[in-house]
Amino acid sequence: MKHETKKLGAPKAVAPKPALRRFHQARWDEPIIFELSVAGQRGVLPPEPEAAVVEAAGDVFDNLPESLKRKSAPALPEMSQLHVLRHYARLSQENLGVDLNVDVGQGTCTMKYSPKVNDQLARSHKLTDLHPLQPLSTVQGILEVMYKLEGMLKEISGMDHVTLQPGAGSAAIYANVAMIRAYHEARGEGGQRTEVITTSFSHPSNGAAAKVAGYKIITLPPDADGYPDFEALKAAVSERTAALLITNPEDTGIFNPRIEEFVNLVHSVGGLCSYDQANANGILGITRARDAGFDVCHFNLHKTFSTPHACGGPAAGACGVTKEVAPFLPTPTVEFDGEKYYLDFNRPQSVGKIRPWYGVAPNLLRAYAWIMSLGADGLREVAEIAALNNNYLMHNVLKIRGVSAPYAKGKRRVEQVRYSWEQLTNDTGVHSEEIGFRVADFGSHYWLSHHPFVVPEPMTLEPTESYSREDLDEYARILNHIAEEAYTNPEILHTAPHNSTIHKIDQESFDDPDAWAVTWRAYQRKLKK
Amino acid sequence: MTRIGLIVNPLAGIGGRVGLKGSDGIETQRRALELGATPEAPQRAALSLLPLFQFDPTLEVFTPPLEMGETSVRQAGFAPNVIGGIRPSATTAEDTRQAARELAARGVDLILFAGGDGTARDICAALPAQFPCLGIPAGVKIHSAVYATNPKHAGELAAMFLQGKARLREAEVLDLDEAAYRDGRVNVRLYGTLFVPHRPLLLQNQKMPSPESEAYQAEAIAAEVVEQMQAGVAYILAPGTTTRAVAQALNVEKTLVGVDVVRDGELIAKDVTQAQLLNLLETMPAKIIVTPIGGQGFLFGRGNQQIGAEVIRKVGRGNIIVVGTADKLRALRMQPLLVDTGDTEVDKLIEGYFAVVTGYRESMMYKVVA
Numbered sequence: 001m002k003h004e005t006k007k008l009g010a011p012k013a014v015a016p017k018p019a020l021r022r023f024h025q026a027r028w029d030e031p032i033i034f035e036l037s038v039a040g041q042r043g044v045l046p047p048e049p050e051a052a053v054v055e056a057a058g059d060v061f062d063n064l065p066e067s068l069k070r071k072s073a074p075a076l077p078e079m080s081q082l083h084v085l086r087h088y089a090r091l092s093q094e095n096l097g098v099d100l101n102v103d104v105g106q107g108t109c110t111m112k113y114s115p116k117v118n119d120q121l122a123r124s125h126k127l128t129d130l131h132p133l134q135p136l137s138t139v140q141g142i143l144e145v146m147y148k149l150e151g152m153l154k155e156i157s158g159m160d161h162v163t164l165q166p167g168a169g170s171a172a173i174y175a176n177v178a179m180i181r182a183y184h185e186a187r188g189e190g191g192q193r194t195e196v197i198t199t200s201f202s203h204p205s206n207g208a209a210a211k212v213a214g215y216k217i218i219t220l221p222p223d224a225d226g227y228p229d230f231e232a233l234k235a236a237v238s239e240r241t242a243a244l245l246i247t248n249p250e251d252t253g254i255f256n257p258r259i260e261e262f263v264n265l266v267h268s269v270g271g272l273c274s275y276d277q278a279n280a281n282g283i284l285g286i287t288r289a290r291d292a293g294f295d296v297c298h299f300n301l302h303k304t305f306s307t308p309h310a311c312g313g314p315a316a317g318a319c320g321v322t323k324e325v326a327p328f329l330p331t332p333t334v335e336f337d338g339e340k341y342y343l344d345f346n347r348p349q350s351v352g353k354i355r356p357w358y359g360v361a362p363n364l365l366r367a368y369a370w371i372m373s374l375g376a377d378g379l380r381e382v383a384e385i386a387a388l389n390n391n392y393l394m395h396n397v398l399k400i401r402g403v404s405a406p407y408a409k410g411k412r413r414v415e416q417v418r419y420s421w422e423q424l425t426n427d428t429g430v431h432s433e434e435i436g437f438r439v440a441d442f443g444s445h446y447w448l449s450h451h452p453f454v455v456p457e458p459m460t461l462e463p464t465e466s467y468s469r470e471d472l473d474e475y476a477r478i479l480n481h482i483a484e485e486a487y488t489n490p491e492i493l494h495t496a497p498h499n500s501t502i503h504k505i506d507q508e509s510f511d512d513p514d515a516w517a518v519t520w521r522a523y524q525r526k527l528k529k
Numbered sequence: 530m531t532r533i534g535l536i537v538n539p540l541a542g543i544g545g546r547v548g549l550k551g552s553d554g555i556e557t558q559r560r561a562l563e564l565g566a567t568p569e570a571p572q573r574a575a576l577s578l579l580p581l582f583q584f585d586p587t588l589e590v591f592t593p594p595l596e597m598g599e600t601s602v603r604q605a606g607f608a609p610n611v612i613g614g615i616r617p618s619a620t621t622a623e624d625t626r627q628a629a630r631e632l633a634a635r636g637v638d639l640i641l642f643a644g645g646d647g648t649a650r651d652i653c654a655a656l657p658a659q660f661p662c663l664g665i666p667a668g669v670k671i672h673s674a675v676y677a678t679n680p681k682h683a684g685e686l687a688a689m690f691l692q693g694k695a696r697l698r699e700a701e702v703l704d705l706d707e708a709a710y711r712d713g714r715v716n717v718r719l720y721g722t723l724f725v726p727h728r729p730l731l732l733q734n735q736k737m738p739s740p741e742s743e744a745y746q747a748e749a750i751a752a753e754v755v756e757q758m759q760a761g762v763a764y765i766l767a768p769g770t771t772t773r774a775v776a777q778a779l780n781v782e783k784t785l786v787g788v789d790v791v792r793d794g795e796l797i798a799k800d801v802t803q804a805q806l807l808n809l810l811e812t813m814p815a816k817i818i819v820t821p822i823g824g825q826g827f828l829f830g831r832g833n834q835q836i837g838a839e840v841i842r843k844v845g846r847g848n849i850i851v852v853g854t855a856d857k858l859r860a861l862r863m864q865p866l867l868v869d870t871g872d873t874e875v876d877k878l879i880e881g882y883f884a885v886v887t888g889y890r891e892s893m894m895y896k897v898v899a
Binding site for chain 1: 678679855856858859862863881882884887890891892893894895896
């Protein structure tokens with residue numbers, strides 16, 4: 001018995017190593033729902049109304065203004081309920097995702113577990129039945145959540161004010177650029193400050209959003225150590241500089257210890273500095289945008305704060321600003337007068353609205369719940385485990401033949417690493433993209449890099465705090481197995497994936513506006529001529 | 530009936546195995562054979578035909594006799610249609626050019642050629658504009674972006690093109706001055722362009738899909754440069770496809786491998802020499818629009834010697850506009866751009882950072898060293 005008691009002590013921290021997961025996606029290629037439409041099929045057949053009801057209501061359509069009546073029926077698929085259900089159930093099996101596999105391969109995206117309890121909160125009728133036009137006295141609860149979430153993000157960033165209005169990360173960057181533009185205009189320097197500076201390894205949305213706002217973009221390349229080139233910044237700054245938009249750590253996972261010098265240099269010519277903290281997963285509770293001197297920053301709540309990534313649907317972004325920039329915040333702001341929460345629309349210097357209403361309420365609630373469940377110490381622990389996981393994975397990945405981690409040799413990375421398979425490509429002719437196709441055969445996902453590929457044959461891995469040691473071991477084992485295949489049987493990689501629904505996607509049309517179609521109507525118009 | 534052509538430069542690559550850094554010139558080829566080199570190009574050409582044979586064994590393949598194609602075609606399983614004549618074991622660059630002209634005249638759908646940069650130059654010199662062709666890599670030097678990543682990929686890409694699954698793309702033909710290269714100097718020149726089928730992954734120097742095609746990037750750069758042009762200022766357009774895009778945006782015809790001058794949207798001098806440029810600079814203010822040439826990233830001093838030290842000094846550093854597509858800069862792997870005008874003082878003047886125009890309202894800070 002004594003022996004058994006000993007065995008029952010602390011639970012074993014590490015599960016036995018699993019074998020390589022032999023994964024197979026659904027074999028069928030589910031048609032687009034429009035292709036399943038059968039003329040005349042209906043999901044619901046409402047009964048004829050009773051005579052008394054007809055008499056009481058009259059012809060309701062008569063009361064509609066002509067301008068609101070459709071001229072023709074909507075071109076929706078005609079299907080029974082059961083067929084709709086089957087369609088989406090089948091589609092769901094042609095999928096990879098965090099609930100199905102080890103999702104550390106989607107580097108820079110900060111894929112983490114979204115606790116289901118937070119989803120339950122977001123789906124509560126208490127939230128789903130709300131309407132943004134309700135009297136404020138009836139929505140005090142969600143306004144309180146927003147106000148308190150802003151307070152937490154102020155504390156996390158060190159900023160004086162926060163807005164939760166942007167619908168996602170790029171919208172948040174755009175909001176920041178719009179505020180920067182308004183700041184310079186208010187000082188009479190709007191016409192002079194025409195340039196925005198960013199870096200090769202910052203998210204391309206920084207340059208893109210600034211360009212949409214009318215700025216010229218100057219990109220700083222990395223120096224030999226992988227840091228943004230400070231000498232290049234010196235050559236780039238001038239009285240035309242409106243702002244520096246920069247990430248730290250960048251996509252390489254290397255933290256730039258000279259970030260304050262960058263900020264000071266830009267400030268010295270009158271520019272503002274914007275910290276892209278879309279992914280703040282490795283620095284939560286450790287460094288703050290304000291402490292490094294930044295004027296504005298933004299978070300993607302769907303990265304660091306665990307709300308679901310929405311792939312073009314509503315995610316959630318948050319912007320933090322100093323009090324100097326605060327007058328330009330989007331309208332309205334959520335305020336508290338000591339008794340009740342209210343919306344302040346009287347903001348004469350505001351940049352206006354970034355999106356309708358006040359933010360993506362369900363995601364704001366999820367992020368609030370996530371932060372509340374962790375507390376301040378928990379947030380710091382998230383960052384520490386994310387960094388620990390990353391350095392553990394890097395240690396194992398770098399043992400694999402043909403892979404390297406360019407720049408900052410021998411140094412720790414923060415929360416992600418941009419690796420290079422250049423050696424393997426030179427040795428075997430196998431490209432990083434083909435490795436990605438093969439990874440899918442083992443039930444996981446894989447990502448290369450933003451364009452342009454500054455790191456050749458790139459692979460970006462980001463194991464957040466969500467993944468266990470077994471998960472990380474499994475992913476490293478998949479990569480090791482594939483690297484061995486590249487050296488012994490490269491053909492299996494040239495022809496990958498083998499277990500996916502669609503063998504290979506034709507990328508030829510990706511840069512051809514005449515060939516791409518993102519809606520059924522566009523598809524019919526462009527490709528079914 | 531689908532028809533393709535194959536041209537093999539049997540001597541391509543023979544200098545490489547024996548350390549001769551290239552195979553141009555009869556003397557080099559003789560030395561290579563003496564050193565024990567054996568022709569590998571015919572074998573590589575046969576490899577590239579295998580995917581095509583799998584795709585359609587009834588393809589009509591036109592090719593010169595023996596080691597210039599016939600041998601490879603038979604090896605792959607096709608029954609060749611042999612054209613023209615050669616002197617076995619003594620083929621020349623003119624044989625390549627002659628074969629290219631004949632195949633083009635016969636109206637084949639695509640010409641495959643096995644060789645290196647020298648072969649690509651010959652094909653470029655002989656083919657009519659925009660004639661579809663594709664390189665099978667077999668040479669020592671491959672700087673030109675007209676070659677597939679390996680022989681098998683060349684065949685696969687050709688098969689896709691014949692099925693309408695790959696589009697044509699303009700690609701640069703570059704070559705080293707081999708005599709200089711053997712002496713340890715690198716001098717890459719742009720010789721023209723060819724139109725090759727393009728698929729991400731299967732073409733060298735374009736190994737990964739980029740979100741925008743290079744042609745689009747060049748167009749965006751041109752839009753930016755033209756928008757910034759000032760009245761009365763002469764713009765000296767250095768050689769290259771990116772600078773040519775600027776000319777195209779102005780509806781002006783550009784000498785691809787030469788230097789032209791535009792002012793107020795009009796061409797005012799074509800294919801000029803350094804002396805002509807210096808004369809012109811006496812009479813009007815000017816700016817230089819230049820793009821790095823080839824994989825070595827020379828900004829001045831290689832392939833654009835017309836814009837010499839004297840011209841640069843007169844124009845001034847602040848009036849040099851550097852343009853380059855993001856793909857091109859990426860291919861340089863962040864290595865600094867180089868300058869070697871022969872005048873140390875001017876080289877020093879150019880050193881430092883330029884905001885290289887990479888798109889419409891986009892630039893990248895890039896370092897230049899002497």
